Amino acid sequence: MTDGTPREAPAAKARGKYAPVRLPESEILRRGLDTFAELGYAATTMRELARRLGVSHNFIHERYGSKDDFWRAVVDFGLQDGQPALDRLLADCHDAEERLRAVIVHLYRLAANDSAMNRLLTDESTRDSSRLDYLHQQFIKPFWDSIEPTVSSLMAAGRIPRVPAHILYFAVTGPALALAQDPIADRLSPDVRPTAQHDRTAMADALSAVVLHGLLPPHA
Structure with missing residues (x-):
C-alpha cells in the first residue's frame, strides 16, 4: 500500500530480443497487482497476464524472469x-x-x-x-x-x-x-x-x- 501519492517507478529494461513495451512500468505493475488480487496467484497464468498487459506471452519471462519474480515486483510496487x-x-x-x-x-x-x-x-x-x-x-x-x-x-x-x-x-x-x-x-x-x-x-x-x-x- 502507498500513502496515496502516485509514484512513477523507473522503466524496466527489456531482456533478450523483445523491445520495451509502450506501457510505463507503474502501469505494468498496477495491472499485475489487479490481476493477482482478482484471480489469486495460482490462477494467474502468464498467458492471462500477457493478455491484460497487451504483450507477448514471453514478456513477463523476458523482463522479470518468472511469475514469482513478477509477483514480488508487484508487491514491492504496491507496498513501497x-x-x-x-x-x-x-x-x-x-x-x-x-x-x-x-x-x-x-x-x-x-x-x-x-x-x-x-x-x-x-x-x-x-x-x-x-x-x-x-x-x-x-x-x-x-x-x-x-x-x-x-x-x-x-x-x-x-x-x-x-x-x-x-x-x-x-x-x-x-x-x-x-x-x-x-x-x-x-x-x-x-x-x-x-x-x-x-x-x-x-x-x-x-x-x-x-x-x-x-x-x-x-x-x-
Whole structure:
C-alpha cells in the first residue's frame, strides 16, 4: 500500500530480443497487482497476464524472469511507501495511545483506498507459502516491529488486554483486511450499495472508530 501519492517507478529494461513495451512500468505493475488480487496467484497464468498487459506471452519471462519474480515486483510496487509513511506518522505522535490511534486510522484508510493490495494480502495470509514468507519478512514484520513498543506500553498500563502478539495483530489488521469485502458489504447494507462507489476514507474512519472504542475505551 502507498500513502496515496502516485509514484512513477523507473522503466524496466527489456531482456533478450523483445523491445520495451509502450506501457510505463507503474502501469505494468498496477495491472499485475489487479490481476493477482482478482484471480489469486495460482490462477494467474502468464498467458492471462500477457493478455491484460497487451504483450507477448514471453514478456513477463523476458523482463522479470518468472511469475514469482513478477509477483514480488508487484508487491514491492504496491507496498513501497507503506513503512516510511508509518514511520513518519509515529514520529509525530506524543504518547502510546495517540500512536495506536494514528496507526489504526492510517492503516484502515490505506486498506480502504487500495482494495487490490488489500485483497492480495488477505488471500496470501491464508496460505503457508514462500510468498507469505516474503510478505512477512519485507513488510508485515517491519510494520509490527514498529508498533510493538507502543503495544507493550499500553499492555503494561492496562489499557489493552495482555494477549499473544498474533491475537492483537488480528484485532488491529483484521478489520482493515475486511475493507476489501465489498460484495458482502453490499448484501448486508443493500440500502447503501454499491460500497465501492462510497467515500472510502469515510468508511475506513467509521470502522476505525468502532475498533478503537473496543481496543482503547474511554477512560472512566
